[in-house]
Amino acid sequence: TAHHFSSFLDFCCFCVGNLGNYKSVGDMKVAPALPCEAFNAIVAKKGDAELIRRWQEIQVAVYSLDAELLQLGFPPNQRSQYCLNQVTQEDAELANRFLAAKGTEAWNTRLEKRPDGTLKIHRASVEVADGPAEDFEGHTLAIAFGDHAPYLRAVVEHLGDALPFCSGETQARMIESLRRHFQNGDVELHKEASRQWVQDSAPVIETTIGFIETDRDPAGVRAEFEGFVAIVNKDVSHKFGILVEHAEDILKRLPWSDDFEKDAFIKPEFTSLDVVAFCNGSLPLGICLPNYDDVRTGVGFKNVDLGNVCCARSKESYSQFLNPEDAQLFVDVYAQADQVLTGLHELIGHGSGKLLREEADGSLNYPGPKLINPCTCCPVVSHYKSGDTYGSVFGPIASAMEECRAECVSLYLGVDADVQKIFGFEGQACEDSIYAGWLGMCWLGLKALEYYDPAKKAWGAVHGRARYAILRHLLRASAKAENRLLAYDIDKEAEPHNVTLSMDRSLIRSVGRPAIGELLLGIHVARSIAAPAMARQFEELTEVPKEFIALREIVLARRRPRDIFVQPTTVLDEVSGDVSLRTYPASREGLLQGFVDRFQS
Numbered sequence: 001t002a003h004h005f006s007s008f009l010d011f012c013c014f015c016v017g018n019l020g021n022y023k024s025v026g027d028m029k030v031a032p033a034l035p036c037e038a039f040n041a042i043v044a045k046k047g048d049a050e051l052i053r054r055w056q057e058i059q060v061a062v063y064s065l066d067a068e069l070l071q072l073g074f075p076p077n078q079r080s081q082y083c084l085n086q087v088t089q090e091d092a093e094l095a096n097r098f099l100a101a102k103g104t105e106a107w108n109t110r111l112e113k114r115p116d117g118t119l120k121i122h123r124a125s126v127e128v129a130d131g132p133a134e135d136f137e138g139h140t141l142a143i144a145f146g147d148h149a150p151y152l153r154a155v156v157e158h159l160g161d162a163l164p165f166c167s168g169e170t171q172a173r174m175i176e177s178l179r180r181h182f183q184n185g186d187v188e189l190h191k192e193a194s195r196q197w198v199q200d201s202a203p204v205i206e207t208t209i210g211f212i213e214t215d216r217d218p219a220g221v222r223a224e225f226e227g228f229v230a231i232v233n234k235d236v237s238h239k240f241g242i243l244v245e246h247a248e249d250i251l252k253r254l255p256w257s258d259d260f261e262k263d264a265f266i267k268p269e270f271t272s273l274d275v276v277a278f279c280n281g282s283l284p285l286g287i288c289l290p291n292y293d294d295v296r297t298g299v300g301f302k303n304v305d306l307g308n309v310c311c312a313r314s315k316e317s318y319s320q321f322l323n324p325e326d327a328q329l330f331v332d333v334y335a336q337a338d339q340v341l342t343g344l345h346e347l348i349g350h351g352s353g354k355l356l357r358e359e360a361d362g363s364l365n366y367p368g369p370k371l372i373n374p375c376t377c378c379p380v381v382s383h384y385k386s387g388d389t390y391g392s393v394f395g396p397i398a399s400a401m402e403e404c405r406a407e408c409v410s411l412y413l414g415v416d417a418d419v420q421k422i423f424g425f426e427g428q429a430c431e432d433s434i435y436a437g438w439l440g441m442c443w444l445g446l447k448a449l450e451y452y453d454p455a456k457k458a459w460g461a462v463h464g465r466a467r468y469a470i471l472r473h474l475l476r477a478s479a480k481a482e483n484r485l486l487a488y489d490i491d492k493e494a495e496p497h498n499v500t501l502s503m504d505r506s507l508i509r510s511v512g513r514p515a516i517g518e519l520l521l522g523i524h525v526a527r528s529i530a531a532p533a534m535a536r537q538f539e540e541l542t543e544v545p546k547e548f549i550a551l552r553e554i555v556l557a558r559r560r561p562r563d564i565f566v567q568p569t570t571v572l573d574e575v576s577g578d579v580s581l582r583t584y585p586a587s588r589e590g591l592l593q594g595f596v597d598r599f600q601s
Contacts, residue, residue, distance in 0.1 A: 007034040008042050009588045016595045017281070017564030021062060024281030025562070026451035027072035027216060027460035029065075036063050071453050071460055073218045078456065082217045084112040091119055092219035093395065098136045100387030105187050106221045108211040110147060116140075122147040124211065124225075125185030126156055145185050148225075152182045155209070170200045178209065194290035195299045198268070206230050206273055206304065212291060213280075214391060215462045220398040221391040223291075226280040233307050236272035236339075240305060242422045243343050244270045250413055251348055255517045259371050260528045262354050266300035270347055274308040276568065276581075277598070283309045283565055286342040288350035293390065296351070303346040310335050310342075314563050321446055321501050321558075326439060329432060334440055337433040340423045341410040341441070348413065349406025356529050357384035375525050375534065384530045393530045400459065401523055401538050404466035408520035411438060411470070415509055435505040438512060442486055443501055445471030449552035450559055452544050459542060469541040470519070472548075477515035485511040488551070496557035566591045569598045 011021075011032040018024040021031075032039055036059060043055045061069070071078050075086045083092060092111060099106050099121070108124040118133060118140045128146030159179045166172040174196035181189035190210050197208055209227030216224050243250075248265050275283070286305045290296065318330040356366040369379040384393065391398045413419055415434050420426070425433040448464030459465040471486075478484040485507040491498040519537070526534035544552065568583045582597065584590035 001038070004034040004038040005042065007032065008039060009592070013564055013588050013591050016591060019279075019281040022072055023451075023460070023562075024216075025461045025464065028451070028453070029070050031063055031065060067455075071456065071458060072216065073456070073458055078218070078458070080216075080218050082110050082219070082222045084110065085114070087111045087113050087119070089219065089396070092221075094137065094139060095119055095121055095141065096219070096221060096392040098134075098141050100389075100392060101136070103387065105389060106219075106392075107187055107190070107214075107223045108147075108185060109222055111222075118142060120144055123185040124148045124152060124182075126153045126183045127185070156182050159209075167203065168200070170196050171203070174200060181210070191290070191292050191295050194292060194295050198290070198295070198300050198302055201269065202232075202271075204232055206232065206271065208289060212289065214291070215399050218396055219391075220394070220396050221389070224280070226278075228275060228278040228280075230273035230275045230278075230304075230306070233272040233274050236305065236307050237270070239423055240270035240272060240303070240343055240347075243347060243419075244268065244303075246418075246422070247347055247351075250416075250419065251352060253413060253416070254348075254352065254409065254524075255412075255521045256374060256524055259366060260354055260356075260374075260525060261352065262297060265351075268301045268303055268347070268351065270303040270305070270343065272305040272307040275306050276570065278306075278309075278567065285310050285338065286346045288346040293355055301351060303343070303351070305339065305342055305346070307339075309565070310338065312563075312565060317560055320560070321443060321499055321555075322439075323500055323502065326502070329436055330440065333429075333432050334436050336423070337425075337436040338440060340420060340425070340433060341407075341414055341437045343423070344410035344413050344419070345406045349409035350402070352409065353405075353524055354528055355384055355390060356380065357388070358386055360386050373525060373529065375522055380529050382529050382531050388530065390527060390530075394527075394532055394535065397535060397539060400462040400465040400469075400542070401527070401535055403463050404469050404538060405520065405523045405527065407441060407466055407470060408516050408523065411441060411516050412513060412520055414438075415513055431505065434508060435503070438505075438508055439501070439503045441467055442471045442474060442503065445469070446488070446499070446501055446551065447555060447559075449544070449548065449555045452552060454544060454549055454552070457544075465542050468544075469538055470516070472541045473519050474512060474515060477511055483507055483511070485515075490550075490554070497554050498558065499551055499554050564591060567594055567598070569594055 014030055015021055022029050039059070043052055068075070068077055069079055072080050074080065074083060074089050091113060095111055096106060110122045112120045112122060114120055121141065121143045123143060123145050124147045125145045126149050128149055129144070131143040131145070133140050133142045156179050159175050163172060163175055166175060174193045177189050177193035177196060180186070181193060207227070207229045210225070211223035212226050214220050214223045244267055247267065251261070251265060284306060286303070288301055288303050290301060315331050318327045318334065322330065356364070358364055364383065366380070366383070369381065371380045372378070373380050390402070394401060414437055417430055420430040420433055444464070445467035448461060448468045451461035451464045452459055474486045478486045483504060486503050488499050488501050491500070522534065522537050526532070566584050566586050568581050571580050571582050573580070584594040
């Protein structure tokens with residue numbers, strides 16, 4: 001029927017927009033909304049025997065609503081393609097220690113438990129090879145190369161085709177390091193490519209590719225493959241450039257001493273980009289790369305605002321959980337206000353902080369026990385050992401806690417008038433921007449309850465978990481104060497029930513900022529000194545007690561479809577050599593046609 005075909009298109013768009021049948025934000029499974037028989041009939045209509053065979057192989061799994069398949073995570077209660085054949089969290093932690101002992105990292109790996117108990121680490125590369133089985137801590141582990149080999153072979157080929165078009169030796173060295181990395185799987189080569197990328201100053205076209213973000217790995221150390229191509233927006237980039245120029249002075253306003261900050265702040269580039277193509281299941285508003293701490297510390301990093309992604313987002317959701325006056329304010333200023341927070345989040349949030357560590361020669365990069373932990377007033381007694389990374393020490397909470405730290409930085413610094421002025425906000429416009437940013441953060445934290453699974457007590461979205469922690473922390477701060485900074489009101493007369501979030505803008509500086517500073521300091525120090533026990537406050541804030549389960553039911557009852565972005569394609573005229581941009585309508589058909597055109601070969 002027409003209804004069945006419409007549901008079929010919906011499911012196809014979901015899979016294209018999320019690069020799979022699990023939500024890219026939330027990690028929850030989505031099944032087709034049409035009967036399997038109708039789906040079979042549509043596939044059969046194509047008359048492609050190979051397509052029919054492949055669909056028959058996966059149709060039971062696609063439609064299955066077995067409990068362990070509903071959300072990504074560690075087996076046995078959940079599933080993840082990063083952890084194959086009942087790999088547990090303990091297995092993943094063992095693999096991390098094994099790789100650290102070898103002086104390498106897990107970014108481009110997956111884990112598999114073999115029938116004999118051997119833990120096999122699959123590293124992505126074109127080259128295919130099985131390493132020897134090794135005994136480690138009483139267990140047998142082995143590294144195998146060649147994961148994703150057919151796809152990476154094409155990546156290497158096309159990167160080679162791009163070499164003649166590099167604008168300078170730095171870009172050429174970056175592309176060549178990427179090719180070698182994908183060829184043999186050596187993470188150090190991707191780090192070298194990242195160094196060249198950081199040093200490639202002010203290109204007109206920005207691009208990067210690789211295993212980059214670790215949000216979807218339940219262990220928080222293995223990365224999802226992504227790549228993007230974008231064009232610099234020079235006008236907006238000018239504002240971010242001014243923010244970079246003032247970054248060192250702004251950084252000093254954060255609530256910790258120089259001992260917990262990088263020895264030198266390397267001024268990064270900060271540009272606003274208009275995305276041409278972004279290969280990922282979720283388009284972010286901004287990014288700070290590379291994610292390698294040693295590259296950030298030694299060479300620096302780049303901050304990127306994806307301007308046309310923010311502008312393309314639907315404003316219809318602003319009517320949810322806000323009073324009419326605040327909803328209109330969001331329509332008027334939220335996108336611009338969020339640009340301020342995005343800038344602070346990426347530049348200073350992810351760009352700040354020192355990891356206290358023991359170097360390979362046994363020396364420390366900090367004063368040792370003489371350094372006092374500002375949260376406990378006791379000497380610092382922990383640090384990162386050689387081979388440790390932030391992800392390997394903090395495990396599954398690492399990504400969410402780091403996002404919370406960066407979000408807190410943006411709120412803490414975003415109340416300053418001189419920062420708002422950089423983005424053109426002065427006087428009442430400045431106050432409106434601050435208010436929209438703070439209320440917006442809590443609003444997103446409320447909406448993030450959609451991504452929590454109460455049965456498994458598990459979060460499926462790291463940014464959502466981070467913002468929910470901020471929501472709960474500010475609600476607590478409000479409860480302690482004489483006047484409430486933040487409150488919510490449930491309308492039980494509405495059907496379904498509704499909730500309205502409200503904030504007293506006059507209390508943002510006096511109640512809100514000190515509260516955020518307290519949370520920020522605790523998270524920051526825990527991260528700096530490699531103290532997972534100090535992260536208990538963050539974990540406790542992201543628990544979902546009974547009253548918030550009730551809010552979650554309201555959020556679920558009133559949720560609206562998530563935005564899926566239609567991306568253009570570029571078309572090369574083989575005769576003239578000219579490149580044209582092909583755009584598509586903002587419709588299901590436009591989304592799917594663009595995807596087909598992009599990957600037709």
